[in-house]
Amino acid sequence: MLTFLRRRIVSSALPLLVVVIGVFALARLTGNPTSLYLPLNATAEMRQNFTDKYGFDDPILVQMANYFGGVLRLDFGESLRTGEPAAAMALRAFPATLQLAGTTMLLAVLLAVIVGSWAALKPNGIADRISSFVSMAAASVPDFWLAIMGIWVFAITLGWVPTSGVGGATSWILPIATLLLRPFGVLVQIVRGAMVSSLSEPYIKLARSKGATEFRVVTRHALRNAAAPALTVAGDLTVGLVNGAVVVESIFGWPGIGKLMIDSILQRDFAVLQAAVLLTAISIFILNILIDLGYAGLDARVRPSGKPKKSPRSAVVAGGPTERNVNVQTTP
Amino acid sequence: MMSSTPTTTGKVRVAIAVATGSALLLSGCSVANTGSANGNAADTVRIVLPIEPTTLEPCDSTLSSTGVVVRSNITEPLIERNPTTGALEPLLATEWEATSDTEWTFTLREGVTFQDGTPFNADAAAFAIDRAVNSSLGCDVEGQMFGDPDLTLEVIDDTTLKVTTEMPDPVLPLRLSFVEIGAPTDADARVREPIGTGPYAIDEWEAGIKLTLAVNENYWGEAPAYKAAEYQWRSEGTVRAAMVTQGEADLALSLSAEDGAGDLGLNYPNNETVALRFSGDIAPLNDIRVRRAINFAIDKTGITDSLYTGASVPADQLVPPGVVGYNPDLKPWEFDLAAAQALVAEAKADGVPVDEKITIVARADQFPKIAQMTEVLQEQLGQAGLNIEVKIAETSVGLQYQVRPFVLNEGAIAMIVQHGNQAGDASFSTESYMTSDAQMSMFGTAEFDSLLAEASALVGDERQEAFANALAYEREEVVQFAYIARMTGVIAKSATVDFEPNSLSGDELRLAEITPAS
Numbered sequence: 001m002l003t004f005l006r007r008r009i010v011s012s013a014l015p016l017l018v019v020v021i022g023v024f025a026l027a028r029l030t031g032n033p034t035s036l037y038l039p040l041n042a043t044a045e046m047r048q049n050f051t052d053k054y055g056f057d058d059p060i061l062v063q064m065a066n067y068f069g070g071v072l073r074l075d076f077g078e079s080l081r082t083g084e085p086a087a088a089m090a091l092r093a094f095p096a097t098l099q100l101a102g103t104t105m106l107l108a109v110l111l112a113v114i115v116g117s118w119a120a121l122k123p124n125g126i127a128d129r130i131s132s133f134v135s136m137a138a139a140s141v142p143d144f145w146l147a148i149m150g151i152w153v154f155a156i157t158l159g160w161v162p163t164s165g166v167g168g169a170t171s172w173i174l175p176i177a178t179l180l181l182r183p184f185g186v187l188v189q190i191v192r193g194a195m196v197s198s199l200s201e202p203y204i205k206l207a208r209s210k211g212a213t214e215f216r217v218v219t220r221h222a223l224r225n226a227a228a229p230a231l232t233v234a235g236d237l238t239v240g241l242v243n244g245a246v247v248v249e250s251i252f253g254w255p256g257i258g259k260l261m262i263d264s265i266l267q268r269d270f271a272v273l274q275a276a277v278l279l280t281a282i283s284i285f286i287l288n289i290l291i292d293l294g295y296a297g298l299d300a301r302v303r304p305s306g307k308p309k310k311s312p313r314s315a316v317v318a319g320g321p322t323e324r325n326v327n328v329q330t331t332p
Numbered sequence: 333m334m335s336s337t338p339t340t341t342g343k344v345r346v347a348i349a350v351a352t353g354s355a356l357l358l359s360g361c362s363v364a365n366t367g368s369a370n371g372n373a374a375d376t377v378r379i380v381l382p383i384e385p386t387t388l389e390p391c392d393s394t395l396s397s398t399g400v401v402v403r404s405n406i407t408e409p410l411i412e413r414n415p416t417t418g419a420l421e422p423l424l425a426t427e428w429e430a431t432s433d434t435e436w437t438f439t440l441r442e443g444v445t446f447q448d449g450t451p452f453n454a455d456a457a458a459f460a461i462d463r464a465v466n467s468s469l470g471c472d473v474e475g476q477m478f479g480d481p482d483l484t485l486e487v488i489d490d491t492t493l494k495v496t497t498e499m500p501d502p503v504l505p506l507r508l509s510f511v512e513i514g515a516p517t518d519a520d521a522r523v524r525e526p527i528g529t530g531p532y533a534i535d536e537w538e539a540g541i542k543l544t545l546a547v548n549e550n551y552w553g554e555a556p557a558y559k560a561a562e563y564q565w566r567s568e569g570t571v572r573a574a575m576v577t578q579g580e581a582d583l584a585l586s587l588s589a590e591d592g593a594g595d596l597g598l599n600y601p602n603n604e605t606v607a608l609r610f611s612g613d614i615a616p617l618n619d620i621r622v623r624r625a626i627n628f629a630i631d632k633t634g635i636t637d638s639l640y641t642g643a644s645v646p647a648d649q650l651v652p653p654g655v656v657g658y659n660p661d662l663k664p665w666e667f668d669l670a671a672a673q674a675l676v677a678e679a680k681a682d683g684v685p686v687d688e689k690i691t692i693v694a695r696a697d698q699f700p701k702i703a704q705m706t707e708v709l710q711e712q713l714g715q716a717g718l719n720i721e722v723k724i725a726e727t728s729v730g731l732q733y734q735v736r737p738f739v740l741n742e743g744a745i746a747m748i749v750q751h752g753n754q755a756g757d758a759s760f761s762t763e764s765y766m767t768s769d770a771q772m773s774m775f776g777t778a779e780f781d782s783l784l785a786e787a788s789a790l791v792g793d794e795r796q797e798a799f800a801n802a803l804a805y806e807r808e809e810v811v812q813f814a815y816i817a818r819m820t821g822v823i824a825k826s827a828t829v830d831f832e833p834n835s836l837s838g839d840e841l842r843l844a845e846i847t848p849a850s
Contacts, residue, residue, distance in 0.1 A: 035731040039394065039475030041764045041771040046470045081386040083522055093540060148570060156574050163574045164566055166541060250567045255540030268728055 033268030077271030086271035097256035101241035108183040116191025138185025183237040194226030235291035375559040390512035391464035391471035403840040407512035407528030415836040433500040446515040447533040458485040557847040576824035584824040588700035593824035600833035602821035608814040612775035623811040627665040629672035629716035647815035657758025657799025672716035695730030758799040
């Protein structure tokens with residue numbers, strides 16, 4: 001296990017570095033942000049003082065060297081907008097996004113398992129039709145429209161929930177419902193497909209012939225083998241939520257890192273942008289490790305060992321469920 | 333056939349998964365790094381803004397996002413401008429007089445303390461003004477109101493302050509009305525949460541969530557009606573309006589007519605003027621006939637009626653009514669497409685390259701329906717015979733066209749600008765947009781510069797007349813702009829409060845003027 005973790009940390013360090021350097025360089029290609037931070041009729045002297053203070057006139061390599069020198073001292077710079085340490089702003093905003101994304105994915109997985117399993121049991125039945133409709137809707141409906149419609153219907157017209165904000169449990173409903181649609185739509189199809197495959201395996205027939213209830217057949221036999229690909233996709237969707245909740249955060253006033261990043265981009269607040277990207281990248285790296293460990297928990301064949309090999313998930317995802325699934329059946 | 337029985341390890345894994353999931357779900361009762369739920373106390377006025385202030389630093393309170401919270405709420409200036417009459421009224425200073433061309437003496441109010449108990453006196457006032465205007469902080473108020481010249485401050489006694497300018501400045505008191513007086517603090521660093529003399533003090537600022545002010549029990553003046561104020565922010569106008577209609581907020585700022593405030597929406601004149609600013613030294617805009625033609629070609633009434641449902645009106649000059657220097661005799665250019673076409677044809681016949689591209693540049697989301705306005709202008713100017721392209725840029729790119737050093741390698745530029753003169757004197761508009769060397773002026777003339785300089789040195793009625801004549805001269809002989817619309821703002825106000833918005837409300841929302849509905 002430690003060897004596995006060490007290998008993953010080492011292999012992730014380079015992509016992390018590339019991301020940080022890339023964001024650093026791309027941000028500075030947008031030019032000197034002085035005009036955004038000084039009054040419109042600021043004097044030339046004021047502009048030069050501001051530029052000198054933050055080194056915007058320095059060659060980009062000098063700026064990069066100064067930045068990484070700070071990073072080594074755990075100094076990620078300060079916000080041009082607020083003057084606060086950039087790392088503090090990112091760390092303050094990130095948990096809110098993590099909560100939102102985590103809760104959304106948990107609900108999405110639970111609902112997808114229930115509806116996907118039901119759809120697999122009765123193809124072309126009502127659950128199957130619901131899952132198909134939701135999947136199509138998820139692919140077509142933009143978050144922004146969904147959020148505004150949700151506010152209009154459930155907050156304004158019906159008055160069931162608040163319009164926005166973070167006060168109380170009811171304020172979670174609309175943001176989660178808005179974010180839930182797309183991952184649920186994707187996952188329900190994954191679960192449905194994997195369950196259809198699992199339910200057609202010979203060991204399922206054996207379990208039924210031994211008198212196992214349908215519930216037991218689904219939950220103790222088929223679902224376990226169908227869970228692995230769903231877990232892989234859920235992990236990728238969670239990453240997408242962490243990055244892509246910016247619209248929901250903006251509309252509902254959610255104090256998350258997505259809004260912080262978009263504001264930092266628009267305001268050319270380089271230090272905060274870099275800190276937010278770095279934090280998000282590290283969290284995605286940790287999330288991928290957790291997914292790998294979870295996958296290994298589901299399937300003993302892919303548990304990490306000291307031998308170098310491909311990512312456990314990629315080997316099985318490429319091949320899909322196989323006849324080796326007989327190894328994980330349980331007695332009725 | 334291999335089989336396995338449920339193991340203790342498996343049960344443990346399930347238990348861990350259930351516990352983790354439950355913790356995540358239960359944590360949903362509160363968001364990380366947030367405090368209490370939204371307050372709804374009857375003695376708290378709830379205001380929703382479009383963006384969170386980046387700072388509450390008093391010397392940056394000329395920034396709308398900062399000033400709307402700070403000005404006259406947390407901090408106060410020496411003098412306050414009445415937004416309705418334009419008159420300067422005493423606040424932390426009770427009297428002021430010009431003791432020479434370059435010297436003003438201010439008598440300060442006695443018995444005033446800052447919210448931390450520090451006494452307000454001439455030393456504190458001098459420190460705050462020096463820090464805002466003379467220091468290397470690069471305060472927004474310095475750039476907006478004072479520019480390069482420094483002030484010399486001399487404390488005569490606890491209640492007497494002498495301020496000396498480098499050049500004669502008849503409007504120094506007006507400029508100082510924008511300097512918010514905070515308690516003495518670090519002169520070399522900005523303060524995020526200031527201490528002032530105002531009727532409210534900062535109670536708590538939950539970054540990203542809300543900002544709460546509590547009444548200053550030791551305020552020197554009349555106590556405000558509300559004991560507390562709570563600010564939140566939502567970037568989407570429809571959500572801000574919905575918060576008021578649903579009773580989640582009492583006031584919502586920076587709305588448009590389409591945001592759904594309905595009967596709770598109030599229109600008010602916000603002193604903003606929208607105009608096309610010409611690069612008058614680049615062909616074909618370097619020909620005055622082409623600039624006049626553009627003025628004739630724009631159907632201003634059509635624009636204000638169709639895009640703004642009549643809430644805005646056609647503009648006739650850069651400064652709005654009520655501002656010193658406003659010329660009441662000027663009328664909007666008539667919409668006369670035939671006259672526009674004739675002028676373009678005349679210029680073309682004289683060899684002016686009217687077929688050269690003119691780019692209308694606009695800053696995205698600068699004001700409601702700016703994109704639609706840009707399209708309308710392109711169509712209308714095209715009908716006059718001009719070759720028009722459009723560029724809508726995000727703010728940081730747009731500013732490269734708006735402020736020196738300008739983008740100069742893209743041909744003639746007609747930039748949509750929105751200028752608000754909240755200062756109350758035409759000099760703040762002319763020094764920004766009209767003199768040849770102004771930061772946002774692309775061209776001028778020596779004669780016009782001379783007229784403006786002469787006007788700036790005058791006071792009273794002479795000043796008013798001189799500026800009014802200068803603006804008329806610009807209109808006829810220089811044509812730096814095509815004035816389009818005098819804008820209005822929209823505020824949503826719930827039925828539970830009484831408040832009358834004015835031209836300052838978007839930049840300075842005075843909590844003391846908000847009272848529970850009678």
